[in-house]
Structures are given as C-alpha cells and as structure tokens.
Amino acid sequence: MPPAQTHVDTLITNAYIVLEASGAGADAQEQALAAGREIDGGWIALDAGRVMSAGPSTQPAPAARRVIDAGGRLVTPGLVNTHHHMYQNLTRAFAPAINGTLFQWLTTLYPRWAALDEESTYLSTYVACAELLISGCTTSSDHMYVHPKPNLIDAQIKATTEIGFRFMANRGSMTRSVEDGGLPPASVVQDEDTILSDSERLISTFHDPAPGAMTRVALAPCSMFSVSESIMRATAELAEKHDVRLHTHLAEDKDEDTYALEVYGRRPVEYFEDVGWATPRSWVAHYVYGNAEENQRLAAAGVSATQCPSSNMILAGDTADAQALRSMGMPVGIGCDGSASSDSANLWMETRGAMLLARYRDGPSAMSAREALSMATNGSAANLGWVQEIGHLHPGACADLVIWESSPLSQAGALTDPVEGWLRSGPASGWYVLVAGNPLVESGELKLRELDDVLPRHAAAAAAMQGLN
Numbered sequence: 001m002p003p004a005q006t007h008v009d010t011l012i013t014n015a016y017i018v019l020e021a022s023g024a025g026a027d028a029q030e031q032a033l034a035a036g037r038e039i040d041g042g043w044i045a046l047d048a049g050r051v052m053s054a055g056p057s058t059q060p061a062p063a064a065r066r067v068i069d070a071g072g073r074l075v076t077p078g079l080v081n082t083h084h085h086m087y088q089n090l091t092r093a094f095a096p097a098i099n100g101t102l103f104q105w106l107t108t109l110y111p112r113w114a115a116l117d118e119e120s121t122y123l124s125t126y127v128a129c130a131e132l133l134i135s136g137c138t139t140s141s142d143h144m145y146v147h148p149k150p151n152l153i154d155a156q157i158k159a160t161t162e163i164g165f166r167f168m169a170n171r172g173s174m175t176r177s178v179e180d181g182g183l184p185p186a187s188v189v190q191d192e193d194t195i196l197s198d199s200e201r202l203i204s205t206f207h208d209p210a211p212g213a214m215t216r217v218a219l220a221p222c223s224m225f226s227v228s229e230s231i232m233r234a235t236a237e238l239a240e241k242h243d244v245r246l247h248t249h250l251a252e253d254k255d256e257d258t259y260a261l262e263v264y265g266r267r268p269v270e271y272f273e274d275v276g277w278a279t280p281r282s283w284v285a286h287y288v289y290g291n292a293e294e295n296q297r298l299a300a301a302g303v304s305a306t307q308c309p310s311s312n313m314i315l316a317g318d319t320a321d322a323q324a325l326r327s328m329g330m331p332v333g334i335g336c337d338g339s340a341s342s343d344s345a346n347l348w349m350e351t352r353g354a355m356l357l358a359r360y361r362d363g364p365s366a367m368s369a370r371e372a373l374s375m376a377t378n379g380s381a382a383n384l385g386w387v388q389e390i391g392h393l394h395p396g397a398c399a400d401l402v403i404w405e406s407s408p409l410s411q412a413g414a415l416t417d418p419v420e421g422w423l424r425s426g427p428a429s430g431w432y433v434l435v436a437g438n439p440l441v442e443s444g445e446l447k448l449r450e451l452d453d454v455l456p457r458h459a460a461a462a463a464a465m466q467g468l469n
C-alpha cells in the first residue's frame with residue numbers, strides 16, 4: 001500500500017518568486033537567482049500559516065488542498081507598513097488644511113479629531129486595512145495618538161482581528177496642550193497616569209509575543225512638541241519592563257529644531273538620547289533632519305527609521321537620505337503616514353516613492369527596485385522587531401505574500417527583469433494577497449465581509465467629523 005499523501009494548505013505555482021529582496025546594479029537579478037533569493041518560474045508551498053518550502057519547476061512540489069496558478073506573475077513577501085495614523089482617513093484631503101505646513105496642518109485638524117470615538121476609529125481602521133491590503137501590504141503598525149475617548153485601540157484591534165490583518169498597535173499619547181507650551185488643544189491630550197495605565201492594560205490584553213502573532217502592541221508618545229519629557233522617560237521604562245517596541249516621530253520638520261532648542265535647549269536627537277530612547281527597541285518616523293554625527297550615533301545605538309515618501313513630498317520638507325542611513329547599518333523601513341498628510345495609503349506607491357526620491361537625490365544608480373523592495377519588506381520588519389518571521393519568504397516565515405497583478409497594458413514590454421518592471425511600470429496592486437496563508441485579496445478583489453457595510457458608515461462619520469452635515 002502506498003504511503004498516504006500529505007497535503008499542504010496552499011501551493012502557488014508558475015511564479016517568479018522573490019524570497020528575499022536584495023541587490024543593486026546591472027547584475028542584481030543574476031546574483032539574486034544564483035544566490036537562491038529569487039526563483040524564476042517556481043512554486044511556493046504554504047501550510048498552517050507558514051512558508052513550508054519553495055523550489056524551481058524542475059523540483060517536485062508537494063500536493064496541496066488549494067493550488068493557485070500565478071500565471072507567471074511576480075510573488076514577493078507582503079509589504080510592511082511601519083508608520084500610519086489610520087484614523088486620519090476620516091479627514092482625508094480636508095480642504096482647510098491642504099496647503100499648510102506640518103504645524104499649520106496639525107493645528108487645523110486637532111479640533112476635528114477631538115470627535116473620534118470607538119465607531120469612527122473602528123471604521124477608519126477597517127478602511128485603512130482594506131486600502132493597504134489591495135496595495136500589497138500584509139502587516140501594518142498604526143500610531144494612534146489622539147484619545148478623546150477611551151478604548152479606541154480596542155476598536156482598532158476589533159477591526160484588524162475581524163479582517164485577519166497582521167497588526168502592531170502603537171499606543172500613542174499626547175500630554176502637552178497649548179496651555180503647557182505644546183501644539184495640540186486640551187481636548188485631545190491626556191494625563192500621564194491615564195496613558196501609562198492604559199498602556200499596561202493594552203499590553204496585557206492584546207500584546208502577543210509568541211511566534212506567528214497577529215497582534216502586537218508598541219508604545220508611542222507622539223512627538224516632542226506634544227508630550228512631556230517625563231512621559232518619554234516613563235514610556236521607555238514601561239517598554240523595557242514589558243519588552244515591547246517604542247515609536248515616535250523624530251526630526252520630521254525644520255520647525256522641530258527651533259522648538260527643541262527653545263523649549264529644551266537641545267537639538268531633537270540630543271533630547272531623544274537624553275530621555276533614554278536611543279536603543280534597538282526604538283524606531284522613529286521620518287527622521288529627516290538628523291545631522292551626520294547624530295545619524296552615526298543613532299545607527300550605532302540600533303535605532304531604526306521609517307521613511308514616508310509621499311508625506312515628505314506633500315508637506316514639501318526634505319526627505320530622509322535612506323541610502324546613507326542604510327550604509328551606516330540603520331534599518332530603514334517604509335510607511336505611508338496618515339491619510340490626512342499623504343492622502344493615500346498605498347505601500348506599492350510608497351515603495352516606488354522611496355526609489356524615486358533616492359534617485360532624484362543622488363542619481364540613477366542610487367537605488368534599485370530590489371533595494372526599495374528590501375526597505376518595504378525586511379527594512380520595515382526590522383522597524384517592528386519582527387525580522388525572523390515577516391519581510392521574507394524563506395521556510396518558516398509567516399505566509400504573508402503578494403501575487404502581483406501584471407497589467408497587460410502597463411507591463412507590456414517589461415520583459416527583462418520582473419522586479420524592476422514591477423516597480424517602474426505600474427501602478428501595481430495585489431492579484432492575490434495572503435496573510436497567514438489566508439487570501440484576503442483573490443483575483444484582484446478584496447474578500448472582506450464587512451467592507452460594503454463599512455464604507456457608507458465611514459462616509460457618514462467622515463462627514464460628521466468634517467462638519468459637513
């Protein structure tokens with residue numbers, strides 16, 4: 001009697017597979033294929049939410065309960081978004097704020113955001129995850145720093161859990177209102193005891209440190225111009241105690257340099273170091289205005305950074321020199337930033353933006369598509385302290401991947417390098433997007449049960465927040 005055939009959950013065949021993104025220069029593809037980081041015309045097997053194995057078509061593939069013929073399409077690890085403010089899609093492209101500086105934009109929107117509640121937070125998170133998924137993103141963090149009502153992060157996790165999206169909730173905070181020399185109004189700040197006890201509650205309720213976790217929690221005071229020095233210190237201590245990640249905005253805007261010198265008598269990075277944040281536990285959003293010495297110090301301390309290309313361009317500041325930071329050993333990931341500042345949560349577009357910005361800055365050899373993909377996958381995974389499991393597709397990784405739609409029109413003629421073709425010729429979106437092995441996008445369509453119900457409710461909540469009804 002022949003042995004019983006074992007079946008894996010899912011087998012994807014007939015694909016160009018990037019197991020791990022890396023490489024620059026004219027022979028980048030050749031090297032990646034020779035090193036086994038990429039497979040031209042192969043298969044990948046997924047089981048129990050993990051990558052089991054992958055191989056070329058000449059190697060026999062395991063039997064599977066579900067087979068997806070990728071039709072020659074590109075397969076990559078799911079993109080990882082490491083900076084967002086999902087609730088801001090309730091004030092997307094809000095006309096009174098669109099042409100302001102960062103500080104003008106914030107002060108226009110803070111009073112609107114004071115209307116946030118559990119319902120609108122749930123809806124905005126649901127919409128944000130749907131938007132990210134179709135753009136090939138399978139894990140996102142979210143920096144939720146406005147808490148006019150309690151339990152808003154609980155509402156976020158309800159949405160991500162219902163969808164089956166991998167999520168790192170960032171318990172953000174603001175303590176310094178205008179009365180205390182900060183930027184936000186009193187209606188959106190909280191006292192330190194409330195913030196710290198809610199942080200502990202969220203960690204004990206939702207943070208899953210186990211391998212394959214779907215939900216983790218990080219701690220994330222908003223920025224130096226909206227929180228006290230003492231909450232920065234206390235948050236770092238709490239993160240150490242519970243072994244969770246730390247996140248904040250740093251060196252995002254020139255105005256921040258002036259503010260830090262006036263209020264703290266130090267530059268932003270010096271302040272960041274003084275409050276105990278220069279550790280491998282921290283990743284910072286934007287990090288545009290560090291000077292060369294500060295960059296070296298933070299890289300040596302193990303801090304990592306997130307570049308938000310569209311947000312940088314739309315606010316018309318400078319942008320992080322991602323390649324310089326990477327060359328110092330600092331992992332740099334990619335974030336879409338809040339919908340109100342970048343107005344679009346599309347990780348493919350942000351990845352392309354990172355590539356274009358590097359080349360605009362330093363010339364055509366400054367960044368390849370593979371390097372940009374590396375930022376959006378393993379760079380972003382490093383931001384979240386999650387490199388063993390996400391951001392690559394080697395055996396044992398979480399089964400988070402994208403089969404990219406190859407548009408017969410925009411991809412027409414892109415024949416020599418599928419990775420360069422993918423990022424230079426688009427826009428591209430997910431044909432299949434799998435999280436933990438579950439297809440949340442199938443044949444280009446989102447498979448989210450509640451989306452048709454959520455969208456009109458989101459429209460009503462957004463109109464109310466914008467004062468339109």
Ligand SMILES: [Zn+2]
Binds near residue numbers: 084285338
């Ligand atoms: Zn931000």
